[in-house]
Amino acid sequence: MSLVAQSLLTILRGVLTNRTWAENRILEQPIDPIDDVVGPRGRPGKAVVAVYVEKVEGEPSGLETQRGMQEMTLRVITYVPPKLEVDDNGAPLRFDHSGAGLALNLIARQVEVALHVGNETWVNLFRKFAVKIKKRNTRFLLVELEESVRIPTMEQTFEVCTVAEPEIGTPIYGAWIEFDVALRTTPPGSKMADLMKMVIENPIDLTGPEQLQATWNLSDAAFEATGLAPLATDANGEAIDGVNDIISSPDIEVTPPDLP
Incomplete structure (x- = not known):
């Protein structure tokens, strides 16, 4: 529920x-x-x-x-x-x-x-x-x-x-911390406290970027558009050419105004 x-x-x-x-x-x-x-x-x-x-x-x-x-x-x-x-x-x-x-x-x-x-x-x-x-x-x-x-x-x-x-894949905070403490001090609530904390903080062993994506509920395309998504890699863990190429220093030509 x-x-x-x-x-x-x-x-x-x-x-x-x-x-x-x-x-x-x-x-x-x-x-x-x-x-x-x-x-x-x-x-x-x-x-x-x-x-x-x-x-x-x-x-x-x-x-x-x-x-x-x-x-x-x-x-x-x-x-x-x-x-x-x-x-x-x-x-x-x-x-x-x-x-x-x-x-x-x-x-x-x-x-x-x-x-x-x-x-x-x-x-x-x-x-x-x-x-x-x-x-x-x-x-x-x-x-x-x-x-x-x-x-x-x-x-x-x-x-x-x-x-x-609670947010997905983030450390427990605020009243959730107090709830966690109350469970652990009320036997046998420690097992439930561990379960609740795991479901909140790391429901499916999410990595850092995956936690961020889950918290914001972003599609893969939307997450990549933020610029925060990890680099695309192949089966060997190598960056895929063409996917990660970003022009970070574009060629800029400055034309000064005509002087009198």
């Missing part, structure tokens, strides 16, 4: 971890998010929060798809089991179906508070990657499983404006 979208998913997980009654059960774009929602028969289950990026839109500059601000649809979906038990500062709270709406509303509030305070490193990163929330929407859902088990669910949708994609 996009590197910004993937980064925002990871940032949201960092923002929400241990800041709601879902505790550390924050899942990124899961296919089946409610395996852990329903507890063993007769016992309370656990709340689970799943974060998704549904849509990414942008206005590229010419052919440069990585340029320009983007708009994304972020979804935070909370699932609570038929019987939910949480520990609120040492005081156990129990919710059943009759109290599911209250539990979901309280968790939704915890989600929105977490976007502003709590895990400060991730909150600051969220503010840098999502520069504006244009619209928010909340709705209740009821997910029905086999054996007529119903999972009360709340979906929070945020329409956000985000930063542009």
